[in-house]
Amino acid sequence: MNIEEVRKLFPHLQTDQIYFNHAALGPWSTLVLDRIKEYMNERSGLKVMNYESFIKWNFSAKEKLAKLLGTSTSRLSWADNVANSMSIIAQGLDWKSGDRIILNDIEFPSNVYPFLNLKKHGVEIDFAKSRNGIVDIEDIEKLIIPKTKLISISMVQFLSGYKADIDAIGELCKQKGIIFCVDAIQAVGAVQIDLKNSPIDFLTGGTQKWLMSSQGLSYFYVTEELQNKIDQKNVGWTSVEDPWNLLDYNLTLRSNAERFQTGTLNALGIAIFDAALKMFKQSKDENFELRVLENTNYFINKLSDIGIEPLLKNISNKHLAGIVTFQHDKSKEIFSELEKRKIYGAVREGMIRFSPHFYNTKDEIDRVVNELKNIAG
Numbered sequence: 001m002n003i004e005e006v007r008k009l010f011p012h013l014q015t016d017q018i019y020f021n022h023a024a025l026g027p028w029s030t031l032v033l034d035r036i037k038e039y040m041n042e043r044s045g046l047k048v049m050n051y052e053s054f055i056k057w058n059f060s061a062k063e064k065l066a067k068l069l070g071t072s073t074s075r076l077s078w079a080d081n082v083a084n085s086m087s088i089i090a091q092g093l094d095w096k097s098g099d100r101i102i103l104n105d106i107e108f109p110s111n112v113y114p115f116l117n118l119k120k121h122g123v124e125i126d127f128a129k130s131r132n133g134i135v136d137i138e139d140i141e142k143l144i145i146p147k148t149k150l151i152s153i154s155m156v157q158f159l160s161g162y163k164a165d166i167d168a169i170g171e172l173c174k175q176k177g178i179i180f181c182v183d184a185i186q187a188v189g190a191v192q193i194d195l196k197n198s199p200i201d202f203l204t205g206g207t208q209k210w211l212m213s214s215q216g217l218s219y220f221y222v223t224e225e226l227q228n229k230i231d232q233k234n235v236g237w238t239s240v241e242d243p244w245n246l247l248d249y250n251l252t253l254r255s256n257a258e259r260f261q262t263g264t265l266n267a268l269g270i271a272i273f274d275a276a277l278k279m280f281k282q283s284k285d286e287n288f289e290l291r292v293l294e295n296t297n298y299f300i301n302k303l304s305d306i307g308i309e310p311l312l313k314n315i316s317n318k319h320l321a322g323i324v325t326f327q328h329d330k331s332k333e334i335f336s337e338l339e340k341r342k343i344y345g346a347v348r349e350g351m352i353r354f355s356p357h358f359y360n361t362k363d364e365i366d367r368v369v370n371e372l373k374n375i376a377g
Helices: 003-007 013-015 028-044 051-067 083-090 137-141 164-178 266-281 289-305 331-340 362-376
Strands: 076-079 100-104 124-128 150-155 178-185 202-207 217-221 326-329 345-350 351-354
Touching: 003 202, 013 266, 028 266, 051 076, 051 124, 083 150, 083 178, 083 202, 083 266, 083 289, 100 137, 137 164, 150 164, 164 178, 289 362, 331 345, 331 362
Parallel strands: 100 124, 100 150, 150 178, 178 202
Antiparallel strands: 076 217, 202 217, 326 351, 345 351
16 A cells, blocks of 8 residues: 555544654554454354454464564563563562662653562662663663663653664673563554564563554563563463363463463454554565654754754664654643644653654644744744
C-alpha cells in the first residue's frame, strides 16, 4: 500500500483532525475495527467458544511480531504491560547485596520501579545523568564497576525522543558480562530492530503506541541464555510442556519463552494486534522508519524556522525516532489551544511533545507549525 491507501484505513483522518500523539496511544485502523467485529460476532453467538480462531490469531500475531523484531517466536512471550515484563527479570535473577544496576534519570517509571524495588534486598541503583534529553554511552560507561550486574535503558526516550546507541551499549555490556535490558515501547513500529544481530538480552514493549493496537497487551523477548538464569517466580497451567494433561501436575516448564505465559491471555488484544500488524510489512526493505525520520527532521526544521527550539535540534538521524519535544513557558495554554483546533499531541513534564507516525504528512506538519506560530507568537 502507498501512503494514501494507508491513510484511508484510519477513520480519524476523516474528521479533519491531526493526530501526533502515537507516543501515548495509537489510533485504530479499519483493520482493527474489522477484527473486533469478527471477534464480537463469534463470541456473541456465531462461535462462542472461538478457541480455534484465537489459536490462529495468536500464532499469526507472534509470527508477525517475530519478523518485525528479527527473532524467532520461541524467544517471545506475551505479557500485560512493560513493568510486569521488567519485573520478571528484576525478581527472577540471583541478586546479591551490593549488586548494582544502571538506569538513567529520564526513564519512564515502568523501567525504574521494578528495579528500585530491589533496594530492599541490598541492590543499589546508579542513575546516569542526562544532558538535554540525551543519554550517551559515555554517561553509562563511567558508572560501571565490577558489581554492575544489569543495565536497562529505553531504546527511544519517552520525553525527548532520543534514540540510544543500543548496539554500542549492548556491546559494552557483553564485554563486561552485564545483562542488557531494553524498553522498546517507543521504538517498535517506528524503528527497525534486528534482534538476531543485536547484543540485547531482554527487550519489552507494548502494542498500544506506535503499533496502533490495544492497551493491556505487551510482549517481551529473552535470549535462551538469560532465560536459563531466571528463577521463574510465577507459573501457571500454560507454563508447562503438556498443559492439556490437566490432572498430571507435572511442573516441567516449556523450553521456550512461552513458559512465562501462566494462563489465560488477552485473547481480544492478541486478535486485534494480529490485525494491526498487517500494516507493517515484514521485509527488510520496509520504509516506515525512513518516513518517520523524514517527518521528524521536517518537523524539527519547521519549528526552528518559527523560533521554537526542539530538544533534539542538530542531532544525527541515528538518534532520532519520531518524537519531537520542545519547552515553552506556556505549554499548557498552547496545548489547550491546539486541541481546540483538533491538533493532538501531549504535555509531559511541562513540555509539548509531538509524535507523528509514518502515515502522517508534511502538509499536516505545516498546519501544526502554522497554528503554533499563531498561538505562541
